[in-house]
Amino acid sequence: MAEGRGLVGNEQSEARLAMMRRQGLEPAPDGFDRVRAARESLFDSMGESFGDITMRVSRRTLVAEIDFEGVIGR
Amino acid sequence: MTGQPPSDGRVRRETAGFDLPEPVAVLDLAMDDGAPIRVVRHGNLSGPRVVLSHGNGFASDSYFPFWRLMLERFDLALFDFRNCGRNPFHAPDPHHYHRFASDNAEVHRAVAAEWGEKTTIGVFHSMSAIAALLAIVEGIWHWDALVLFDPPVVPPEGNPLREALMNGGEALRDAAMIRQDRFRNPEELADVYRYLSRFRRLRKGVAELNARSVLRFDPACGDWRLCCPGAMEAGLYTEVAELPIWRKPGPPSHPLLIVGSDPEPEDAAKTADCCKLFCATFDIDYAVLPDTSHLLQLEEPERCFALFSDFLADNGIDG
Numbered sequence: 001m002a003e004g005r006g007l008v009g010n011e012q013s014e015a016r017l018a019m020m021r022r023q024g025l026e027p028a029p030d031g032f033d034r035v036r037a038a039r040e041s042l043f044d045s046m047g048e049s050f051g052d053i054t055m056r057v058s059r060r061t062l063v064a065e066i067d068f069e070g071v072i073g074r
Numbered sequence: 075m076t077g078q079p080p081s082d083g084r085v086r087r088e089t090a091g092f093d094l095p096e097p098v099a100v101l102d103l104a105m106d107d108g109a110p111i112r113v114v115r116h117g118n119l120s121g122p123r124v125v126l127s128h129g130n131g132f133a134s135d136s137y138f139p140f141w142r143l144m145l146e147r148f149d150l151a152l153f154d155f156r157n158c159g160r161n162p163f164h165a166p167d168p169h170h171y172h173r174f175a176s177d178n179a180e181v182h183r184a185v186a187a188e189w190g191e192k193t194t195i196g197v198f199h200s201m202s203a204i205a206a207l208l209a210i211v212e213g214i215w216h217w218d219a220l221v222l223f224d225p226p227v228v229p230p231e232g233n234p235l236r237e238a239l240m241n242g243g244e245a246l247r248d249a250a251m252i253r254q255d256r257f258r259n260p261e262e263l264a265d266v267y268r269y270l271s272r273f274r275r276l277r278k279g280v281a282e283l284n285a286r287s288v289l290r291f292d293p294a295c296g297d298w299r300l301c302c303p304g305a306m307e308a309g310l311y312t313e314v315a316e317l318p319i320w321r322k323p324g325p326p327s328h329p330l331l332i333v334g335s336d337p338e339p340e341d342a343a344k345t346a347d348c349c350k351l352f353c354a355t356f357d358i359d360y361a362v363l364p365d366t367s368h369l370l371q372l373e374e375p376e377r378c379f380a381l382f383s384d385f386l387a388d389n390g391i392d393g
Contacts, residue, residue, distance in 0.1 A: 016269060019265070019266060019269075020266065020269065022253075022254040023249060023253050023254055024248065024249030024250065024251070024252045024253045024304075025249055068269070068270060069245065070242075070246065070249055070272075071270055071272045071273060071368075072131055072249070072250075072267070072270070073129060073130055073131025073132050073246075074129055074130050074131065074200055074201070074226060074243075074246055074311060074345075074368060
């Protein structure tokens with residue numbers, strides 16, 4: 001597993017996490033578990049040979065998979 | 075900062091694919107304690123009047139995907155509650171439901187005096203719907219008919235739906251208390267909306283529209299700030315439980331429809347079941363929109379408008 005690929009997703013996820021925390025929002029209790037599962041599933045299924053495509057897909061998947069409690073406004 | 079702020083500190087006209095029309099007329103009011111409220115008029119001036127307002131954390135322009143469907147047939151009077159949206163900030167207090175209810179009365183009187191008496195339908199979402207309910211349970215009807223979208227009516231003590239709704243309200247309150255209130259640009263806030271999975275049903279462009287509707291450019295700091303600070307938004311989420319609205323609207327009777335969000339999805343808005351129970355308990359006309367959450371007018375504006383239009387027709391109100 002190329003560690004760098006995970007870091008790309010992690011860094012973006014951290015930025016998202018910070019952004020949402022500034023709104024007073026926290027990830028859903030299973031938010032990180034879902035991210036981890038999505039990442040493992042992605043690399044298991046795609047392997048090492050997809051290079052940039054894998055990285056781009058993984059970034060999108062990681063960001064999309066964190067779920068946050070609550071909303072803004074009612 | 076991106077983009078050029080307008081002279082009044084708000085972007086009014088073009089909003090991410092939604093082109094807000096220029097108002098036909100503007101009415102600048104001062105409430106009896108001096109709080110300014112601006113009412114804007116759009117649409118068909120010969121049609122019945124629709125008075126429309128917003129939920130907590132939103133502004134009437136946020137609902138443009140919905141009210142634009144009324145422009146051809148209705149004489150629209152849109153207003154934001156004190157300290158919200160297009161209104162200049164007044165004061166942190168009073169900013170509560172009883173004050174909103176009396177502001178409703180002042181707005182109604184001023185609109186009728188300035189733009190004429192006519193058949194008037196109130197169309198309110200969530201917070202503004204609660205302010206309307208607060209009047210009608212006392213038998214005070216400013217409107218010939220009311221259509222209320224997903225008001226967070228809180229069941230009485232002992233009802234299991236109460237705890238779920240209150241827990242949600244407390245979470246909203248706690249988040250709003252520490253919520254970021256300054257943004258580099260509206261896009262920064264729109265990005266937050268886009269990232270919330272519970273906002274996933276919003277129509278494309280609504281995130282940008284709403285961000286621009288609730289932010290005001292601050293020329294002194296060169297950034298954008300919430301028109302209504304989070305700390306003021308916060309108290310309303312739990313205050314609603316203290317209001318005497320879990321009862322049948324008092325006479326005289328007028329057409330009243332409550333449109334609820336879908337209670338079926340796993341992550342359904344906690345308001346959904348409460349609206350349904352409220353209507354069943356007090357024999358109020360109720361409609362539910364499947365596959366919607368609390369922001370149903372911004373998710374399914376055409377279906378919301380169809381329900382509204384059919385309801386008026388059923389009650390002999392032509393538009």
